[in-house]
């Protein structure tokens with residue numbers, strides 16, 4: 326997991342911190358979560374899409390194009 330930096334003092338902060346441990350400035354609630362959440366949503370969406378295509382396509386779909 327990558328280290329995040331406080332915009333005020335450039336100190337290292339973790340995604341769970343609500344305030345900067347170095348300078349005490351309040352951090353945005355989503356300062357560390359946003360990218361990770363978007364990535365996870367994309368991953369789950371891709372996984373569901375793959376499963377959906379597997380079940381939606383006929384079992385012998387490989388034979389359709391290669392006759």
Ligand SMILES: [Zn+2]
Pocket residue numbers: 331332333334335336345346347348349350
């Ligand atoms: Zn700071």
